[in-house]
Amino acid sequence: MEHIQHKLHLWFGKQKKACIELLRRLVQEASTQANEATAQALIIEKCRQLQLQLDIWEPEIEKLKEHPYFVSARTAFHNSPNVVAVWKGTGGGRSLILNSHIDVVPEGDVTQWEADPYSGMVKDGKLYGRGASDMKGGTVALLLAMEALQALGIRLKGDVIFQSVIEEESGGVGTLAAILRGYRADGAIIPEPTDMKLFPKQQGSLWFRLTVRGKSAHGGTRYEGVSAIEKAWGVFACLQQLETERNKRINDPLYHHVPIPIPINIGTIRGGTWPSSVPDCVVLEGRMGVAPNETIEQAKREMEEALQSLSEHDKWFQSNPVELEWFGAQWLPSSIETSHPLLQTVTKAYREVKGADPVIEAAPWGTDGGLLTQVGAIPTVVFGPGTTAVAHYPNEYIEIDRVLEAAEMIACAMIDWCGVDGV
Amino acid sequence: MEHIQHKLHLWFGKQKKACIELLRRLVQEASTQANEATAQALIIEKCRQLQLQLDIWEPEIEKLKEHPYFVSARTAFHNSPNVVAVWKGTGGGRSLILNSHIDVVPEGDVTQWEADPYSGMVKDGKLYGRGASDMKGGTVALLLAMEALQALGIRLKGDVIFQSVIEEESGGVGTLAAILRGYRADGAIIPEPTDMKLFPKQQGSLWFRLTVRGKSAHGGTRYEGVSAIEKAWGVFACLQQLETERNKRINDPLYHHVPIPIPINIGTIRGGTWPSSVPDCVVLEGRMGVAPNETIEQAKREMEEALQSLSEHDKWFQSNPVELEWFGAQWLPSSIETSHPLLQTVTKAYREVKGADPVIEAAPWGTDGGLLTQVGAIPTVVFGPGTTAVAHYPNEYIEIDRVLEAAEMIACAMIDWCGVDGV
Numbered sequence: 001m002e003h004i005q006h007k008l009h010l011w012f013g014k015q016k017k018a019c020i021e022l023l024r025r026l027v028q029e030a031s032t033q034a035n036e037a038t039a040q041a042l043i044i045e046k047c048r049q050l051q052l053q054l055d056i057w058e059p060e061i062e063k064l065k066e067h068p069y070f071v072s073a074r075t076a077f078h079n080s081p082n083v084v085a086v087w088k089g090t091g092g093g094r095s096l097i098l099n100s101h102i103d104v105v106p107e108g109d110v111t112q113w114e115a116d117p118y119s120g121m122v123k124d125g126k127l128y129g130r131g132a133s134d135m136k137g138g139t140v141a142l143l144l145a146m147e148a149l150q151a152l153g154i155r156l157k158g159d160v161i162f163q164s165v166i167e168e169e170s171g172g173v174g175t176l177a178a179i180l181r182g183y184r185a186d187g188a189i190i191p192e193p194t195d196m197k198l199f200p201k202q203q204g205s206l207w208f209r210l211t212v213r214g215k216s217a218h219g220g221t222r223y224e225g226v227s228a229i230e231k232a233w234g235v236f237a238c239l240q241q242l243e244t245e246r247n248k249r250i251n252d253p254l255y256h257h258v259p260i261p262i263p264i265n266i267g268t269i270r271g272g273t274w275p276s277s278v279p280d281c282v283v284l285e286g287r288m289g290v291a292p293n294e295t296i297e298q299a300k301r302e303m304e305e306a307l308q309s310l311s312e313h314d315k316w317f318q319s320n321p322v323e324l325e326w327f328g329a330q331w332l333p334s335s336i337e338t339s340h341p342l343l344q345t346v347t348k349a350y351r352e353v354k355g356a357d358p359v360i361e362a363a364p365w366g367t368d369g370g371l372l373t374q375v376g377a378i379p380t381v382v383f384g385p386g387t388t389a390v391a392h393y394p395n396e397y398i399e400i401d402r403v404l405e406a407a408e409m410i411a412c413a414m415i416d417w418c419g420v421d422g423v
Numbered sequence: 424m425e426h427i428q429h430k431l432h433l434w435f436g437k438q439k440k441a442c443i444e445l446l447r448r449l450v451q452e453a454s455t456q457a458n459e460a461t462a463q464a465l466i467i468e469k470c471r472q473l474q475l476q477l478d479i480w481e482p483e484i485e486k487l488k489e490h491p492y493f494v495s496a497r498t499a500f501h502n503s504p505n506v507v508a509v510w511k512g513t514g515g516g517r518s519l520i521l522n523s524h525i526d527v528v529p530e531g532d533v534t535q536w537e538a539d540p541y542s543g544m545v546k547d548g549k550l551y552g553r554g555a556s557d558m559k560g561g562t563v564a565l566l567l568a569m570e571a572l573q574a575l576g577i578r579l580k581g582d583v584i585f586q587s588v589i590e591e592e593s594g595g596v597g598t599l600a601a602i603l604r605g606y607r608a609d610g611a612i613i614p615e616p617t618d619m620k621l622f623p624k625q626q627g628s629l630w631f632r633l634t635v636r637g638k639s640a641h642g643g644t645r646y647e648g649v650s651a652i653e654k655a656w657g658v659f660a661c662l663q664q665l666e667t668e669r670n671k672r673i674n675d676p677l678y679h680h681v682p683i684p685i686p687i688n689i690g691t692i693r694g695g696t697w698p699s700s701v702p703d704c705v706v707l708e709g710r711m712g713v714a715p716n717e718t719i720e721q722a723k724r725e726m727e728e729a730l731q732s733l734s735e736h737d738k739w740f741q742s743n744p745v746e747l748e749w750f751g752a753q754w755l756p757s758s759i760e761t762s763h764p765l766l767q768t769v770t771k772a773y774r775e776v777k778g779a780d781p782v783i784e785a786a787p788w789g790t791d792g793g794l795l796t797q798v799g800a801i802p803t804v805v806f807g808p809g810t811t812a813v814a815h816y817p818n819e820y821i822e823i824d825r826v827l828e829a830a831e832m833i834a835c836a837m838i839d840w841c842g843v844d845g846v
Binding site: 100140203205207208216218219220221222223224227229230232233236258259261265266267268269270271272273274275276277278279281285286289328329363364365366386391392393 | 626628630631639642643644645646650652653655656659672681682683686688689690691692693694695696697698699701702705708709710712715751752775786787789811812814815816
């Protein structure tokens with residue numbers, strides 16, 4: 001095995017140029033929601049070169065939408081193919097899903113980007129562009145890991161199921177469709193941008209919309225009205241208290257250094273229409289973190305109860321209850337024990353390449369790992385290059401060396417998990 | 424005089440149909456900002472019938488914009504004529520300005536109206552439509568008052584200067600233009616919708632925009648960011664405290680029954696762009712009341728100081744001060760003593776028609792009376808039919824009987840103030 005690792009290390013040492021080339025081409029395809037096809041075409045071509053068994057299909061919304069964890073604002077997935085590519089093992093080993101999403105969030109305000117958001121420009125060892133960290137760098141790491149093993153003539157015992165899915169950024173329909181199509185494995189790795197940390201547990205999340213009512217009046221006689229902004233302050237305080245209570249219960253050591261393991265974030269606020277009128281409506285939108293060991297139904301119920309309790313302290317809410325709507329995306333939480341063999345495998349692979357122990361934490365955000373573990377019963381570790389500090393922001397980038405490093409670790413993990421034929 | 428009042432009363436008793444007809448036609452002309460011309464055409468025609476000396480002109484922005492109290496977002500007033508119509512007195516009496524604005528605020532959400540916003544529909548003694556209360560009902564009251572005196576053959580000693588101005592709802596350029604054109608008088612009556620109360624004092628107001636900064640982050644690690652919404656809460660509380668302090672100083676008995684004489688109203692709030700991101704910017708817009716005996720410069724300075732004091736309790740504001748912008752409309756405050764002869768005249772007229780004492784209060788909002796008193800040095804009483812409870816809202820209406828009642832009172836006041844030739 002020492003020998004294989006050494007060969008792997010040498011092989012990756014020569015891949016920088018190829019890594020940049022593949023990642024640049026992927027980043028240059030602006031695969032925002034509903035525009036995934038051309039980026040998937042690059043994936044398909046690469047998988048074909050690797051002689052994997054390709055399964056390419058457009059998820060059928062009619063079949064999916066009845067599923068309790070189906071979340072999407074789309075009405076169809078035409079021209080938004082899911083790609084699964086299987087590298088069959090020789091038999092007798094553990095199977096492994098390598099899951100990565102091809103969709104990227106929109107580039108946002110272009111003027112805040114120093115270069116074209118889809119330039120794929122390389123500077124000081126970093127490749128820039130929307131999706132570089134989240135998560136085309138991870139995708140390239142997976143593809144390189146498979147290529148490395150093939151290049152060294154290694155044949156794995158267990159099956160490797162590479163998945164390039166759509167819709168992760170909007171709730172996970174791509175991964176859900178792959179699970180419902182029957183893809184299962186003994187474990188899964190998702191190379192989301194963890195900054196090379198290992199996440200055996202991850203927070204789920206729910207989006208909510210709160211409508212707070214007031215009563216309009218002229219600003220000069222504002223005492224004749226009820227300010228929805230003022231009432232929204234009370235709602236905000238209520239959610240802060242709920243957040244405090246929920247986080248007090250989190251005693252998992254993986255959250256030891258996290259100030260707020262499962263935050264409730266108010267992301268947007270909109271209210272009123274005229275400076276000199278008392279606003280009669282405020283709408284708040286936000287994200288509620290769901291603990292790894294909690295169901296989304298439990299989390300929803302807690303917020304519902306908290307909002308109902310508002311009327312105990314403020315009678316206004318008795319006749320004007322806050323309207324709560326769960327909308328948009330949701331990510332299921334996910335959890336495997338820290339003693340789980342898959343985590344040990346990835347930990348070992350990390351040590352082999354890096355010569356140091358990895359940081360093991362609970363993820364502050366959800367991934368498709370929630371669907372894999374909860375719907376597919378597939379133990380999942382999230383681990384990858386790139387960092388969320390730059391994901392979703394202007395001038396997103398990834399360090400090329402981290403992509404190669406993660407690829408090498410994943411290759412090592414594949415060997416350990418799936419087993420090598422003839423060794 | 425008893426005799427004249429009796430005749431006036433009989434005359435107004437027959438004007439209901441004519442009153443409705445004129446008011447309906449005025450309401451049916453949707454004289455929102457920049458669309459005043461057709462409504463002014465009706466005014467001009469009526470003034471011509473009354474044989475008044477007409478002065479019709481489009482205010483020249485180049486001349487006006489240097490004035491310290493010029494407020495307008497417009498770049499020209501083409502096809503937005505101001506109308507002044509003078510009824511020359513025989514001499515020796517006090518002159519009186521009858522000021523009314525022809526512009527109306529937009530109809531807003533049409534679906535909230537039970538009928539067309541400009542229908543002029545009459546139902547249960549009320550005439551409906553945008554501008555019915557604010558303030559075409561008042562305009563009709565002024566026109567009927569002059570018509571009544573002429574019908575009875577009364578000739579006043581003092582000049583009566585009727586003004587149908589543009590732009591009151593946006594800061595008063597029409598009245599400012601009339602003052603700068605040279606129109607002055609010994610007193611002025613503005614029949615804004617006071618619900619038949621007499622307002623010798625009125626609150627001024629200023630519009631402000633506050634930009635509150637935060638620091639963006641992913642909602643799952645919201646502790647890495649600074650929520651601009653949370654910071655905006657602090658700004659809101661600061662303004663509430665400022666409002667409390669400012670109102671403590673108001674000891675004018677006219678404000679005795681007013682819970683908040685000079686409110687600070689936050690009318691709109693906008694912040695954040697994504698439910699699962701920490702919002703890095705919140706913009707608040709509002710209206711600050713200015714006391715009748717206060718200058719707008721004093722009021723501005725107090726808010727500036729209050730916002731500066733935020734950094735004493737929260738260091739965030741030291742490096743991220745709240746940005747304050749005075750924008751949009753402003754109305755100067757206005758005040759005459761309760762012992763002023765003009766107020767006595769209107770009070771007497773009210774008693775003569777109604778047989779009861781009027782309610783005398785300080786106005787909770789600004790009118791063009793601020794410009795008349797502060798720029799024109801013209802003592803002003805605001806008094807009229809209609810109510811601000813329906814002004815600026817869907818299904819605005821006015822009670823026809825109140826229009827006629829106010830018209831009769833104004834006719835009586837004209838007789839008392841200007842004096843009657845030959846009596």
